[in-house]
Amino acid sequence: MENLEHIKKNILALFSKQKLATLSTAKDDKPYASLVAFVGDRNLKTILFATARTTRKFSNLASNLNVALLINNSRNDESDFHEAMAVTVTGTAEVLSETEKIRHMDRYLATHPYLADFVSQPTCALISVKASRYFLVENFQKVMILNMDKNNDS
Amino acid sequence: MILKLKDIQEKDRSLIGGKGYALSILSRYGFNVPRTLFITADVYLDYLKATGLQERILLALHRKNLKEMRWEEVWDTALRIRNMFLTKDLPDKIKSLFSKAIKNEFGDISVVVRSSAPDEDSAAASFAGLHESYVNITGIDNILTHIKLVWASLWSDAALLYRQELGLDVENSSMAVVVQEVISGSASGVIFSKNPNDDSQILIESVHGLNQGLVDGIIEPDRWEIDRNSKTIISHYEAAREQWMMTASDGIRCETLPQEKINAPPINKSQCKTLADTVLKSESVFGSPQDMEWTFRDNKLYILQSRPITTTGTSNTEDKRSWYLSLKKSFDNLQGLRHKIEGHLIPDIIRIAETLKNMNLTGLSDDELSVEIQNRYEINNHWIKVYWDEFIPFAHGVRIFGQFYNDTIRPVDPYEFVDLLKNSRMISLERNRMLEELSAIVQADQNISSTLIAKKYSELGTDFQNKAYAYIEAFGNLSCSVSGGKECEAALETLLTIVLEMSRHNRKKDNKKADNNIKVKEEAFLNHFSEDKRQQAKEYLDLARVSYQLRDDDNIHLERIEAQWRSAVHEGKKRKTLQNKISLSLEKTLSIMPDQIEKPESTTPESTGHYNVKARQLLGQAAGPGIATGTARVFTTRNDLAGFKHGEILICDAVDPTMTFVIPLTAGIVEKRGGMLIHGAIIAREYGIPCVTGVSDVTKYIKTGDTVTVDGYLGIVTLK
Numbered sequence: 001m002e003n004l005e006h007i008k009k010n011i012l013a014l015f016s017k018q019k020l021a022t023l024s025t026a027k028d029d030k031p032y033a034s035l036v037a038f039v040g041d042r043n044l045k046t047i048l049f050a051t052a053r054t055t056r057k058f059s060n061l062a063s064n065l066n067v068a069l070l071i072n073n074s075r076n077d078e079s080d081f082h083e084a085m086a087v088t089v090t091g092t093a094e095v096l097s098e099t100e101k102i103r104h105m106d107r108y109l110a111t112h113p114y115l116a117d118f119v120s121q122p123t124c125a126l127i128s129v130k131a132s133r134y135f136l137v138e139n140f141q142k143v144m145i146l147n148m149d150k151n152n153d154s
Numbered sequence: 155m156i157l158k159l160k161d162i163q164e165k166d167r168s169l170i171g172g173k174g175y176a177l178s179i180l181s182r183y184g185f186n187v188p189r190t191l192f193i194t195a196d197v198y199l200d201y202l203k204a205t206g207l208q209e210r211i212l213l214a215l216h217r218k219n220l221k222e223m224r225w226e227e228v229w230d231t232a233l234r235i236r237n238m239f240l241t242k243d244l245p246d247k248i249k250s251l252f253s254k255a256i257k258n259e260f261g262d263i264s265v266v267v268r269s270s271a272p273d274e275d276s277a278a279a280s281f282a283g284l285h286e287s288y289v290n291i292t293g294i295d296n297i298l299t300h301i302k303l304v305w306a307s308l309w310s311d312a313a314l315l316y317r318q319e320l321g322l323d324v325e326n327s328s329m330a331v332v333v334q335e336v337i338s339g340s341a342s343g344v345i346f347s348k349n350p351n352d353d354s355q356i357l358i359e360s361v362h363g364l365n366q367g368l369v370d371g372i373i374e375p376d377r378w379e380i381d382r383n384s385k386t387i388i389s390h391y392e393a394a395r396e397q398w399m400m401t402a403s404d405g406i407r408c409e410t411l412p413q414e415k416i417n418a419p420p421i422n423k424s425q426c427k428t429l430a431d432t433v434l435k436s437e438s439v440f441g442s443p444q445d446m447e448w449t450f451r452d453n454k455l456y457i458l459q460s461r462p463i464t465t466t467g468t469s470n471t472e473d474k475r476s477w478y479l480s481l482k483k484s485f486d487n488l489q490g491l492r493h494k495i496e497g498h499l500i501p502d503i504i505r506i507a508e509t510l511k512n513m514n515l516t517g518l519s520d521d522e523l524s525v526e527i528q529n530r531y532e533i534n535n536h537w538i539k540v541y542w543d544e545f546i547p548f549a550h551g552v553r554i555f556g557q558f559y560n561d562t563i564r565p566v567d568p569y570e571f572v573d574l575l576k577n578s579r580m581i582s583l584e585r586n587r588m589l590e591e592l593s594a595i596v597q598a599d600q601n602i603s604s605t606l607i608a609k610k611y612s613e614l615g616t617d618f619q620n621k622a623y624a625y626i627e628a629f630g631n632l633s634c635s636v637s638g639g640k641e642c643e644a645a646l647e648t649l650l651t652i653v654l655e656m657s658r659h660n661r662k663k664d665n666k667k668a669d670n671n672i673k674v675k676e677e678a679f680l681n682h683f684s685e686d687k688r689q690q691a692k693e694y695l696d697l698a699r700v701s702y703q704l705r706d707d708d709n710i711h712l713e714r715i716e717a718q719w720r721s722a723v724h725e726g727k728k729r730k731t732l733q734n735k736i737s738l739s740l741e742k743t744l745s746i747m748p749d750q751i752e753k754p755e756s757t758t759p760e761s762t763g764h765y766n767v768k769a770r771q772l773l774g775q776a777a778g779p780g781i782a783t784g785t786a787r788v789f790t791t792r793n794d795l796a797g798f799k800h801g802e803i804l805i806c807d808a809v810d811p812t813m814t815f816v817i818p819l820t821a822g823i824v825e826k827r828g829g830m831l832i833h834g835a836i837i838a839r840e841y842g843i844p845c846v847t848g849v850s851d852v853t854k855y856i857k858t859g860d861t862v863t864v865d866g867y868l869g870i871v872t873l874k
Contacts, residue, residue: 003851004767078209082216135770139216141870143771 007136007146008044011087014071015040019112022070023049025060032060038069039111044148047089047129048108050119058095058125065093067129081140088135094128101126156255157192169194171270171330176440176460183439185432185457188266189335191259195272195328197248198305205242211235211309212325217773217869218828218848220318227828227848229311229553230775237560237568239306244298252301253294260335264292264401267300268332268459269307284313285329289366290336290401297333303561304331337456338401339449341420343368346463347433348443349379355388356380356430360420363398365447365458366406372486373397373408376419378426385430392419403686408486421450428455436460483550485694491548492700499544500704503537503711510718515725520737523726527743530719537715545708551701552831558694562682569830572839574675574695575702588625589815593656595621606654611646622649648796655819659800705831709810723747769855769873776869777830778838778845782822783863786856789813803864805856809834817841822864824871826852838866846871 021038024031034057036049047069051058061067072086096104104126109116118124134146157166162178170178170192181187202208214234218227244252256265269285286307288300307313308329317324343360350357359368359375367373377391395416400409421429429448432455436444440462447458510530518526552575559571595618596602605613614622626645676695683691726744729736787798789806795816798804804820808827814837817823821843825834828848838845844866852871856862861874 007767078206079212081209082212139218139773140213141771141868142773143769145768145770147766147768 003144004146007134007144010085010136010138011040011044011134011146012042014073014085014087018071018073021047021049023057024068024070025057025064026066027060027063032056036069037112037115038071039108040071044131044134044146047091047131048104048126049129050108050115050124050126053123053125061093061095061127067091067093069129086137088137089129089131090133090135091129091131094130096126096128100128104128155194155197156251157194158259159187159190159192162192166192166194168272169196169330170332171195171272173268173270173459173461174330174332177332179439180436180457180460183435185436186455187457188337189259191255191333192270193252193301193331193333195330198329198331201244201248201302201305204245204248207238207242210238214238215314215324217775218850220314220324222850223848224828225311225315226831227775228314230828230830232309232311232314233553233556233560233568235309236303236306236557237564239302240299240560240564241566242302244302249298252298256294256297256333260333262292264290264336265297266332266334266336267291267297267304268334269304270330270332271308272328272330281313281316283369284310284316286310289364289406290404292404296404299561301331301333305329334458336401337449337451337458339364339451339456341425342447342449342458343375343420345429345433345446345448346443347437347445348382348463350463352379353443354382356382356385356433358421358426358429361393361398362395362411362415362420363400364406365399365449367397367399367408369447370484370487372484373399376421380426380430382434385427387423387426390419425450425453425455432457483547483554485554485697488548488551488554488697488701489693491544492551492697495544495548495704496700499540500711503540503715506533507711507714507718510715515722520729520740523722523729524737524740524743527719527722527726527740527747530722531747534715534719537712541708541712545704548701549705549831551697552705555694555698555701558691559679562691563679571698572702572830572836574672574679575699576672576840585625585628585815586818588628589653589656589818592618592621592625592653596653596657603654603657606650609647611650622646622653625649651796652798652816652819655798655800659819702831702836705833705836709833771873772849772852772855772871774824774846774849774852774869774871775828775830776866777825777832777835777847778823778843778866780822780842780844780866781863782844782866783861784821786858786860786862788853788856788858790853803862805852805858805862806834807853808832809837817843822846822862822866824849824852824856824862824864826850 019037020035023034023036025034026032034055036051036057039048040046049069067090069089069091070086071089072084074080074084074086105119108119108126112119119126131148133148136144136146138144155169157170159178159181162170162175166178167175174192177187177190178192181190202211214231217231220228223231243249266287266289268287271281271285284307286304288303291297291300308327314324317327341360341362342365343358344365345359346357348357349355356379358378358380360378361368361373361375368375373396374393376393376395377389379388380386381388395411397408398411398415399406432448433444433446436446436457440460443463444460445463446460449456449458510533513526515523515526555575556568556571559565559574560568563570565571596606602614602618605611611619623646626649679695680688680691723744726736726740729740730744782803784801784803785799786805787794787802789795789804795813798816798819800819801821802819803822803824804816805824806826809817809823809825810833814833817837818841823834823838823843823845825832825845825847826849827834829835830847832847835845835847837843844864846864846866846869849871856871856873863872863874865872
């Protein structure tokens with residue numbers, strides 16, 4: 001299981017060191033990408049992010065809950081090509097209810113304290129993405145897949 | 155920056171490396187040093203930055219963990235990096251600066267281009283000989299190229315591995331270059347101010363001509379031991395003195411020594427005395443025992459370099475360095491090995507296998523058979539040792555040609571040279587021809603085809619059966635024809651299933667066309683040389699072809715020997731089953747024989763665990779251009795061969811030469827074992843099949859039945 005541990009360790013390292021992720025949503029076959037402040041959990045099951053309810057990403061989620069997130073540690077210099085690591089997470093988004101939002105808010109703000117005012121507004125939604133698969137990219141081209149549901153091989 | 159001898163100050167030490175700095179000290183203290191220029195290490199870094207090579211090198215190095223690479227893969231990586239240096243020109247600004255400085259200092263005379271890496275100074279490390287130096291280089295463009303080659307030698311296989319071994323930072327090393335006037339001395343050598351075996355003595359080693367032959371270990375030197383106090387000669391060992399290293403029109407050549415020099419030691423007593431005085435003076439200047447390289451021209455002594463003796467006696471580091479040094483083999487060295495292999499070893503192995511095969515084992519008594527089994531076991535072990543000691547090092551013949559080719563042609567693909575090596579005489583290709591013949595018979599004869607489909611092999615005509623057995627005897631399970639029995643039936647079934655599959659999908663190679671292509675390419679290659687150099691180019695190519703062919707044939711020769719051991723063991727086991735009693739000695743011998751002999755380079759597949767981790771895209775090296783998608787067939791044992799279907803992707807730890815016959819059926823090949831010159835890659839190139847090698851854990855992540863794409867251009871394998 002050495003590889004499983006290796007992959008988990010790398011994903012958790014990205015979770016703890018990175019603050020921003022690129023979120024992909026789609027509506028009517030039209031893709032859209034946006035930057036979100038995320039928080040991942042220790043067992044890799046869910047990823048949280050916050051968004052205003054008037055945004056395009058939120059409106060896309062209303063019609064399609066399938067999303068992908070990209071988290072990476074590139075530094076925007078040449079060495080990224082041999083050093084950088086990226087993980088793409090695919091999963092299903094859920095807009096948290098007010099009660100759930102309050103329950104998860106502390107965890108979210110522990111990582112992003114500067115967003116306290118933003119997140120506490122009623123027009124800001126907290127979204128939880130249930131991860132189904134992680135695609136970890138290392139060494140420029142090596143791609144490993146971590147399936148969160150063993151039976152789901154698709 | 156370019157510095158002259160007189161410009162050097164203490165602060166420049168880290169810029170010009172220890173070797174360079176020592177020369178400036180020698181010059182300052184009045185030692186006679188050849189004219190010298192220093193190209194500082196920051197120029198190397200500027201070049202990397204300006205050309206974008208830094209990240210290209212690191213990408214090449216990071217495809218796989220260096221620690222996981224076999225030595226051959228490290229060599230491949232080093233060759234790729236070297237080719238990057240060859241094909242990336244110096245920026246115009248650096249070029250004109252160099253040209254001017256070199257012209258001013260040396261005019262049109264030829265020079266030595268030496269490495270001087272700053273971390274060569276670091277405490278435990280001795281880099282002597284690990285980086286390249288080039289002697290007798292003429293013409294400004296040629297000199298500039300060799301400066302790049304010295305830089306590239308920072309990334310040679312030996313240098314990479316040695317740095318890793320010592321725990322030094324591989325990625326942040328840099329390289330200074332020393333450019334010196336060539337001193338074509340009549341005698342040269344090395345001198346140690348303290349003999350490693352006795353520190354009351356000075357040790358001199360000397361050869362006629364240039365000292366490269368001595369330093370590279372090709373030419374045996376005369377040796378003097380001199381008392382440090384009285385400076386009297388204690389002993390003089392006279393070498394056989396057969397050859398010397400001379401400057402040729404470009405570079406250096408090893409030549410036969412003229413008669414008058416064979417009889418005379420390279421230096422006389424008074425020159426020994428001069429050397430002893432000089433080395434002791436150097437020792438007092440540097441404050442530590444010194445190891446100097448020197449040469450005499452017109453009886454005038456020139457000091458080429460001086461460095462501290464890293465160790466007295468043999469230390470760990472010294473041992474390791476010499477191992478890494480052994481990775482470098484010279485052309486002359488390899489020619490010697492070639493004569494030995496072609497003239498003695500190969501004829502011997504064939505003759506011995508034949509003699510053993512013709513021996514009537516059934517006529518031996520139990521005790522005689524017992525002795526024979528042990529004898530054959532020893533013979534087999536002996537040849538395995540020969541394989542490691544002689545055949546494997548001879549594979550350098552291909553490598554040395556690869557460098558030679560790349561230096562001349564500077565191709566985009568550093569493995570272009572392999573196309574010139576293809577040789578229709580390879581045994582594995584002969585085997586494939588026999589297979590094609592069998593499949594053609596099946597294709598033409600509906601009856602045979604139906605018999606094969608029904609697996610009623612006993613109903614096959616004797617003519618076809620004989621051909622099949624002839625094949626098995628020559629290339630298949632070799633003990634089968636001698637021992638018969640179950641092993642033989644299994645071998646026949648494997649063979650005939652493959653033949654049937656081949657007859658349905660005939661994939662023929664146009665050998666004539668391929669041969670013509672090689673001729674065209676060979677001509678194009680040789681046309682790069684002037685008349686006087688063409689002979690040398692031919693010699694390099696010829697050596698490489700022999701080396702390439704042996705790389706494919708050696709395992710087959712070894713298998714023939716092993717088969718004879720196996721057949722003797724089989725005879726013993728048969729007696730044990732059939733007779734009530736066999737002699738004690740035979741019983742004992744059988745009990746101590748291993749079940750099978752570990753094959754050179756064979757790897758055991760790792761056990762497969764239950765993962766919810768899957769591979770999507772695995773990284774290896776592009777070893778055969780092309781792209782193919784198909785169903786994976788994972789090979790772990792030779793029995794997996796029988797089920798092979800046309801168009802499948804062959805996934806394995808290593809393509810064994812004895813399994814290459816399924817290659818014509820495959821759509822693509824993926825190997826865990828890495829390297830561009832391994833059997834799988836060689837045969838894949840022959841047939842134009844996409845191939846990726848050196849994929850870690852490939853047999854763990856890919857299962858038979860998976861849909862995979864082999865991208866032989868990018869060196870990646872993608873799972874659907």
